[in-house]
Amino acid sequence: MSAVSQCLKSGVESADVCGLVCKLSHRLRLTLDISKDGSKGICVTKMSTILLLLIVTPMLLCTSDSFHIEDIECICSGTSAVCGGISNDEDEIQELLSQLLQNCSSTNDLLDLTLNIENLDHLPEYPFAAFKLQNLTLGYGLSVLNSNAFDGLNSSLLSLNLSHNDIEFFGTPLSVLENLKELNLDFNNLREDDVSAFGNLNKLEVLSISGNNLTGLNANFFENMTAIQTLILDHNENITSFLNISIISSTLITLSAKNCSIKGSLESDSLSGIANLKHADFSSNNLIRVNAFALDRLHYLETLKLSNNKIETLKNYSFSSLHNLLVLDLKGNVIKEIEEFSFVNLTKLKILDLSENKLEVFMEKYTSDLHSLEKINLEDNQIHVIMPGSFSTCGQLKELLLQGLPKEGAGGTRGLVIRAGRDFIQEVLGVRGVRMPVLCPGALRPHGLALGSPTFVVVIGNLLTVEKARVSFSQESHSYPSHPFAS
Numbered sequence: 013m014s015a016v017s018q019c020l021k022s023g024v025e026s027a028d029v030c031g032l033v034c035k036l037s038h039r040l041r042l043t044l045d046i047s048k049d050g051s052k053g054i055c056v057t058k059m060s061t062i063l064l065l066l067i068v069t070p071m072l073l074c075t076s077d078s079f080h081i082e083d084i085e086c087i088c089s090g091t092s093a094v095c096g097g098i099s100n101d102e103d104e105i106q107e108l109l110s111q112l113l114q115n116c117s118s119t120n121d122l123l124d125l126t127l128n129i130e131n132l133d134h135l136p137e138y139p140f141a142a143f144k145l146q147n148l149t150l151g152y153g154l155s156v157l158n159s160n161a162f163d164g165l166n167s168s169l170l171s172l173n174l175s176h177n178d179i180e181f182f183g184t185p186l187s188v189l190e191n192l193k194e195l196n197l198d199f200n201n202l203r204e205d206d207v208s209a210f211g212n213l214n215k216l217e218v219l220s221i222s223g224n225n226l227t228g229l230n231a232n233f234f235e236n237m238t239a240i241q242t243l244i245l246d247h248n249e250n251i252t253s254f255l256n257i258s259i260i261s262s263t264l265i266t267l268s269a270k271n272c273s274i275k276g277s278l279e280s281d282s283l284s285g286i287a288n289l290k291h292a293d294f295s296s297n298n299l300i301r302v303n304a305f306a307l308d309r310l311h312y313l314e315t316l317k318l319s320n321n322k323i324e325t326l327k328n329y330s331f332s333s334l335h336n337l338l339v340l341d342l343k344g345n346v347i348k349e350i351e352e353f354s355f356v357n358l359t360k361l362k363i364l365d366l367s368e369n370k371l372e373v374f375m376e377k378y379t380s381d382l383h384s385l386e387k388i389n390l391e392d393n394q395i396h397v398i399m400p401g402s403f404s405t406c407g408q409l410k411e412l413l414l415q416g417l418p419k420e421g422a423g424g425t426r427g428l429v430i431r432a433g434r435d436f437i438q439e440v441l442g443v444r445g446v447r448m449p450v451l452c453p454g455a456l457r458p459h460g461l462a463l464g465s466p467t468f469v470v471v472i473g474n475l476l477t478v479e480k481a482r483v484s485f486s487q488e489s490h491s492y493p494s495h496p497f498a499s
Contacts, residue, residue, distance in 0.1 A: 070494040075268050077115055081108050084129060085113075088116035094125035100131040109139055128152060140164050149173040159183030175199055175220075181206060198244075199223035204230070212236045220244040228256025231285065234264070242266040249273050251312055260285035268293040275299065286310075293317040295341070302326060308333035319343040319365070326354040337361055343389070344368040352377045360384050367391040367413070376401035384408055392416035 078087040082104055084097030093116045099105060108127075116122045126149040140148075141164035143486035148169060154177040162169065166188045175198035188191070192213055200206075202224040210216075216237050227250040234240050240263055251257065251272040264286045275298040283289065289310045299321040307313065311333050323345040333338060337358055347369040355361070359381050371393040379385065385406045391413050403409055 083474040094126040147171040162183040194218040218242040222246040234261040245269040266291040277301040282458040296320040302330040304329040315339040328353040387411040389413040
């Protein structure tokens with residue numbers, strides 16, 4: 013069934029509209045509802061996305077043309093065209109390309125082309141020799157790319173999407189694309205030998221090769237890609253170690269290797285060949301440790317995501333070399349212990365996510381260097397005590413997220429107690445100059461602050477909202493004998 017037909021079955025009544033919906037989904041990079049097993053040929057967005065796009069497409073339909081050849085439907089709008097259907101006939105594809113030149117390029121050059129044609133395992137010889145395309149998408153099911161596949165697009169093509177195919181390269185068809193900036197080869201069953209077909213793509217800035225059979229990349233992989241800025245390796249389940257991605261590049265800024273099978277530790281020399289990296293995402297792997305001075309050459313790193321790994325302990329000086337780090341995501345690990353100097357030198361850190369871990373106590377020493385911290389997420393831990401001074405150095409703190417912590421008496425666990433309130437009251441709640449004890453409503457003696465469901469607290473008779481946090485007064489005193497707020 014064609015991509016457009018699939019779209020029609022989802023409830024959209026016009027093939028023209030559906031074609032544009034599919035096209036716009038790709039160009040706006042909206043998420044496609046593709047099945048988990050990586051099935052191909054489905055250009056069906058979630059209905060909410062379709063409804064959103066239908067607001068835009070009527071304006072385009074006013075100036076669009078459509079035609080079909082056998083089981084292939086095409087729609088042209090301005091300098092763009094999208095075609096979907098079924099064919100394995102080389103003559104039909106050649107006729108389709110000729111019709112595109114006649115119907116879609118009569119006034120303006122066709123710059124943006126999507127050919128989602130099922131059962132098309134290879135293209136005719138020199139298929140785009142007469143085109144001046146800037147953006148090209150080919151799928152689904154393409155299995156052969158000959159060396160002349162992109163001849164004619166040498167200087168014009170800027171973006172090439174070959175995702176969700178099963179391509180075998182013959183020769184180096186990509187090497188002629190001298191101005192190519194973006195290349196998407198996701199879900200193509202590529203192996204290490206296949207990537208040699210990339211050739212001399214010295215203008216390439218973004219390379220996405222997710223969902224393939226790669227076990228790693230050689231150190232000289234980027235030797236000729238002198239402009240590369242973004243590499244996406246997600247869902248390559250055969251990548252098991254940082255040693256397998258010991259690449260060298262002075263221009264790489266963003267590296268994503270989510271949902272691979274990377275195990276072991278982040279070491280001091282991990283990724284030492286990409287010293288200018290700013291954004292790294294290693295979420296959903298099997299990492300168990302972040303060693304002292306890990307990533308010690310990545311002085312420009314701003315974002316580090318390590319969520320959903322198996323880290324149990326944060327060691328001293330784990331991140332001490334990352335002086336420019338702004339975001340640290342450790343959500344969804346099994347962290348039980350944070351050593352005293354784990355976050356030392358992170359003076360620029362703005363966001364720290366420690367949610368969904370196994371922490372029981374939050375200590376003041378954890379945040380001693382976090383002077384720029386604006387948001388900390390401690391939700392869904394086992395924290396029952398937040399110690400005095402825990403946020404006294406965090407003068408910029410705006411959000412403290414505490415939902416999902418043990419509630420008072422719940423399941424026999426201890427209730428959360430935020431002890432010794434001046435730093436909490438002043439720095440977290442933003443109340444200044446309070447000299448009187450913080451009292452439970454109707455109580456005569458001070459209490460700790462305990463987790464509850466309201467989104468407000470009462471301090472000296474004033475009702476204060478606490479954005480994002482869930483804080484209320486404990487009905488049982490957990491304060492020290494000499495309360496720090498007592499006058």
